[in-house]
Amino acid sequence: MEQFYPIIIALIFNALDLITGIITAVKNKDIQSSKLRDGLFKKVGFILCYFVAWLIDTEGTLIGFQLGAPILPIIILYVCTTELVSILENICKINPDILPEKLMELFHISDVKKEE
Incomplete structure (x- = not known):
């Protein structure tokens, strides 16, 4: 079970990105089924x-994948990073005053107050 913790x-x-996105849409009265x-x-x-x-990481060698390094951690790092940025953007849209400007700059999130 422990091997699945990164996936969990x-x-x-x-899920947090989806939830914060829905909250943002509800707050802004901009719920769109296509989005x-x-x-x-x-x-x-x-x-x-x-x-x-x-x-690939667990059974790939059976069919010839010899990558030398696991790819699941790379996929998870990429996804969690992109989701984190999206979550922070959504939080800023829910309440623009909640996140410090330095944190937003760290993730290259533009000032939401200026966008609205």
């Missing part, structure tokens, strides 16, 4: 990437 953490990031559908397809794509990377 990545799924939590996926929700696109977001869900993106999440399904991430889940498929987790599965393929796990499969």
Whole structure:
């Protein structure tokens, strides 16, 4: 079970992005089924990437994959980083005063107050 902890953490990031996105849409009275559908397809794509990377890491040598390093951690790092930026952007849209400017700069998030 412990081998799946990184995937579970990545799924939590996926869920938090989805939840904060929905909250943002509700707050801004901008709920669009097409955006929700696109977001869900993106999440399904991430889940498929987790599965393929796990499969290659665990059973890839049986069919000739000799990568020398596991790829699942790389996939999870990429996904969690992109989801973190999206979550922080959503939090800024929910409440622009909640995150310090330095944190927003660290993740290259533009000032949401100026965008609205």
